[in-house]
Amino acid sequence: MTNTQPSPLPLAAQTVLVTGAARGLGLHIAQAFLREGARVVVNYHRSAQAAQALAAQWPQQALAVQADVCDREAVQALVAQARQHFGTPISTVVNNALPSFQFNGDARAHADHLTWNHMQQQLEGAVRGALHTTQATLAGMRQLGLGRIVNIGTNLVQNPVVPYHDYTAAKAALLALTRTLAQDLGADGITVNMVSGGLLRTTDASAATPDAVFNLIAASTPLRRVTTPAELADAVLFFASPWARAITGQNLLVDGGLVKH
Template identity: 55%
Template sequence: MELNKQTVLITGASRGVGAKLAIAFAEQGANVVVNYFKSKEKAEELSTSLGEKAIALQADVRDTEQVNQMVHKAVKHFGTPITTIVNNALVDFRFDPVAQKNAFELDWDGFNTQFEGSIKASLNTIQACLSDMKEQQFGRVINIGTNLVQNPVVAYHEYTTGKAALIGFTRNMAKELGQYGITVNMVSGGLLKETDASSVTTEEVFGIIESTTPLQKATTPEELADAALFFASPWARAVTGQNLVVDGGLVMD
């Protein structure tokens, strides 16, 4: 299905990577659901700037009922099912190498927060849209991951472990949902320069990344969004269960 005929749900889309994803899909003519949790003003500003083909909808993606209500509102508003889900929301985490807890300080609650933000949230959005996708024999799910799984420049334990689990989730969903014409893939960026979450990353860390990356630069949110467009487009119709690393060549997987 062409991008300009699609309705795309992007979680955590009020700012950072999510906002760039929303802009990228809107520029291709897609209907865009700008999901937000707390940042209502930013989400509505973004939605307004994108025009009549965008709507801002609140939902905590970890809450099944809130996700179901959001999807219902989106379908009613656009008069068409959601065709593509981009699971992007980041829950309670910042890429701060100074504040990051070390192995002596870690607690399970921190890991559980990231598992819920990565796995439970993705499960909720897929299940909320699955019946419609199955009926139309078409669907695209794009999970946002990280190259820190392969190359932990900083040991962001909780976040990286949650995203590692998301790879397994992605591949299992791809295996089962392919029979319904649904592809499930993952786009894993490097430490992006710059988002709200990476604004506390030190220049030293970015310097290490830039000096060891073949393209000699940190990846931008816009570059990550380009890869998401590919997975949602007809060009990727035969691709599923894949984790595409978009980081300038730092990780060659």
């Protein structure tokens, strides 16, 4: 039996939830969707001033909403508020929110000092957060007959060159969830994909990274430079766009060719 689906939504017709959208990579992702005409729910946890400033720049398209993605009820309330404000269900979710983390290998716990609390913090933010946003938006996507979920991963899963055990393990689990959700939700016209960057120059999380590390990465890539947050954000747009309508369960590495996969 042929599974016919509604025509995919152009970016300008989408209502997009970006978690952790007030700063860092999330800010670039939100700005990319806004630039293309989408309505964007600017989710934040503690960065109220930055989120509200972004929403003020795009008063017709952006809505700033506070919610901890680890709190199921808070996420459900966010989704309800967004639907009431924009008059349409959320069609696209970008799971970007990152628990507190600094990309500085010298400061991270190695195997002999790693604790389960380190692991749990990252698993809660990455996997539990993505589960909550998916479940909260699922009814609206099914009503639309389509949906796009884009999870933010890391190339460290394929190339674990630094001891970010907790962060990398959580992103690996999120990749597995990406693939199982893609299989589960495909019949509803919902695609689920991942965009995995390397070290980005520069976000709040990578501000602690020594220049020597950036230089080493740049020299190791075919493009001879470090990927920017804006470049990764453009790849997120691709998975949300009509051009990616037949792609699901995939992980796109956006790192200047550092990891070939």
